[in-house]
Amino acid sequence: MADKRDYYEVLGVSKEAGTDEIKSAYRKLAKKYHPDANPNNPEAEAKFKEASEAYSVLSDDQKRATYNQFGHSAFDGTGGANGFGGFSGGFDFDMSDILGSFFGGGGDIFGGRGRRNGPRRGADVSYNMQITFEESYFGGTKDVTLKMVENCPTCAGTGAAPGTTAESCKKCNGTGRERVQQQTMFGYMSTERECSACRGTGKIIKTPCETCAGKGRVRKEKTFQITIYKGIDNGQKIVLSGKGEPGERGGPNGDLIIVFYVKPHEYFVRNGLDLHIDYPISFTQAALGDEISVPTMEGTHTYTVKPGTQTGTVAHIRGKGMPNVKNNKAVGDLIITLGVTVPTKLTEKQKQKLKEFAEEMGSDVKEQKKSWFGRNK
Ligand SMILES: [Zn+2]
Ligand SMILES: [Zn+2]
Known part of the structure; x- marks a missing residue:
């Protein structure tokens, strides 16, 4: 780590460079050195990695401030930034996230997102929960039963019948990805996509599990106890981290997101x-x-x-x-x-009293009228 180049030098920007300058400098380098544009060129790959690493730090205000203060040692865990929380585990960044943030989501332009056949985070599940006005005022808990996707217990999520195993896909040699030639805005490129034979799993199931029909997943009713926080308003949500759909290939679970809808009150x-x-x-x-x-x-x-x-x-x-x-x-x-x-319904006696009242008020009423007309002349 000692011979690492300065991140600002890598991107060719000054220490005072703004976010946009850093972004455009990285974008240029990423295009130039991207592995898909430089097949079998380890030097370009190294430059691409170096630029991506520099960008991932300098584009994050907090990481950038830490880097400015401690240099590379802030991220390699070899001292210098002792006691600084958050980065002690060494350097970590997800290239596909960085690229995705540039090219609008998928990063498909460079042929597929993320690591080959790698772990994938489970999907988030969103549930709209109706509560009464009283519940939003007093708070409390409420049980909600949802049909959630989970790994099939019979085959432990493999999709293969017990006693059998899935075979490695021959089309992609088990990688789950296949390479295709594609015309892109950067020219003709060899890009990678999900294997069409195994749909990216890298495996072919010969004897599917009966419980899940080879999907590896089942829907099961699950009950969650939801805390309704006092004062929660219409449209506010809580996130139950990791309670969404299970991740694939060791990826983390998605979240369960509860969105509250508060019923209107009769008076308030x-x-x-x-x-x-x-x-x-x-x-x-x-x-x-x-x-x-x-x-x-x-x-x-x-x-x-x-x-x-x-x-x-x-x-x-x-x-x-x-x-x-x-x-x-x-x-x-x-x-x-x-x-x-x-009042719309009056008894004879009430009417009589009001007439007396009107007579009593008579001169006042007339005077009020006079002054009102006088004002508006
Ligand atoms: Zn199964
Ligand atoms: Zn395949």
Whole structure:
């Protein structure tokens, strides 16, 4: 590791180079030295690896800062960066990831992604979980039963009937890959793709396992206990790491991703951490004032309506809203919008009283009218 070239030198950029400059410098080198463009050229391959390694460090802000401080010793585990977490295990990067990030996903332009017939991460499984408004407020746990793909227990995922073994594919000699000539934007290239005979597995199953019909995988019902965190909102998710589909050829499992859908509440509407509620009061309560009992998620809250309250008056009640999912001590407000209701059915006696009231108010009403018209003349 001691004779390693400086990463900046490898890419031909200055120490102050920005992300775009580093990216374009690497891209040029990658095109020039890519093994598919330079078959059987160990020198080009070495240069390609060197550039990819330099790029993987300099394109990552954290790794770049560590490299600037400690140099190569930061990544080879031979000292210099003792106590620095994260990189002590030596240098590790996945070429296909770097290429994929350039050429939009597959990296197919260079003929296949990833290591030949190598480990593959299992697929992520996403599940939309409906919960009630109350569950999102109080939190809790809920069991969910899903049909999950897993390795077949009969054949241990091999797909071959017990007592038999899969044979090595003759077309690809068990590598799972075949080479084909292909026209690409870089010219005519020999590229590699999944073997068409064994579909990339490198194996041909003569006697398929009966349980899984040779697939090596079965669907099985599995129950998961899902934690509903207090305050979780519509569309938020939790990731159960490694609980997705099993990886292939020793690759890691995928994740199970639970996306929450919160059913609307009959009265409360959530906005951020605040809960909104429309609360009707009678016109006598509005005029004379009253103590009202407003519903909250945990019971009721007594609120004093001031005499002369107008319809549409908004009151904030602190700390009666939704808890923050990340910090339950932070709680939103309950926001009440008071609506003054006008009675539609009146008894004769009530009508009489209101008429008396109107007469009593008579001059006031007329004066209000006058000033309103006066203002709008
Ligand atoms: Zn099986
Ligand atoms: Zn094959």
